Amino acid sequence: GVCHTFGHGLVIHPCENDSPELIQRLRELLDSSRMDGLILTPPMTENQELLDFLVSSGTPYVLISPLDNSQSELSVSVDDSVITQQAIQSLIDFGHRRIGFITGVRKRSGSEMRLLGYQQALEKNNISYDESLVVEGNFTFGSGVVAAQELLRHENPPTAIFASNDYMAAGVMKAALQLRISIPHELSLCGFDDTPVAGYMSPGLTTIRHPLERLASHAGELLIRQLKKHTQPFEAETLKSELILRGSTGPVNNKTD
Structure with a gap:
């Protein structure tokens, strides 16, 4: 909508971030099209080689990225640590004190910020951080299954699990079903992203919703300001995400705590 308003078209081009040909493909894309800028x-x-190329080629760009200490002024962000802390707090308010956490790929800032929010919520409530309750996933359904099996077979298993995206949360639900663990009566489960699958799961998945339309709109406005060469300084923007409560979370079952 924003691009159209200002007379620009929008092209969505999927890329593999770890492809060795990424920079060359982008150079060819810039040379072969009338592309004014990138979101x-x-x-x-987080691909510094890519960002360096865009700067050296003079290509305007805007980042939609998790908020972290390296945030660029040319970015629109959400604070994953704050909203994750809120989600963990909701589990603690339900009486859960052993809360498993499935991270995403650890080298990504979004994964680290979500883990930070988990740690902050525990600290705020005087709950000791237990490394054995933190398992790394890779944002896939399969990694969620494997991580959940490790957590649920723990000698003192968690009564709640936070998965760093909805696909891994779906994997947790599959593992719980295999182990005949009832959600939410024996295990509360929270995901992240509010993908369409979250509402179709049974029970519905408690998760975190990013303001995607506003993120895209703000990013488009910021890019167009660059293209029009506005002289006023750019300011990074941080938008608020929302905790969506559904049926997969509930009070701790003291028989299993």
């Missing part, structure tokens, strides 16, 4: 999303936002 980058994770994990492309």
Whole structure:
């Protein structure tokens, strides 16, 4: 909508962030099209070689990225640590104190910020951080299954699990079904992203919703300001995400705590 308003078209071009040909493909794309600028999303936002190329080629760009200490002024962000802390707090308010956490790929800032929010919520509530309750995933359904099996077979298993995206949360639900663990009566489960699958799961998945339309709109406005060469300084923007409560979370079952 924003691009159209200002007379620009929008082209969505999928890229593999770890492809060795990424820079060359981007150079060819810039040479072969009338592309005025780029909006980058994770994990492309953390590819320093790519960002250096865009700067050296004079290509305007905006990042849609998790908020972290290296945030660029040419970015629109959400604070994953704050909203994750809120989600973990909701589990603690339900009485859960052993809360498993499935991270995403650890080298990505979004994964680290979500883990930070988990740690902050525990600290705020005087709950000791237990490394054995933190398992790394890779944002896929399969990694969620494997991580959940490890957590649920723990000698003192968690009564709640936070998965760093909805696909891994779906994997947790599959593992719980295999182990005949009832959600939410024996295990509460929270995901992240509010993908369409979250509402179709049974029970519905408690998760975190990013303001995607506003993120895209703000990023478009910021890019167009660059293209029009506005002289006023750019300011990074941080938008608020929302905790969506559904049926997969509930009070701790003291018989299993």
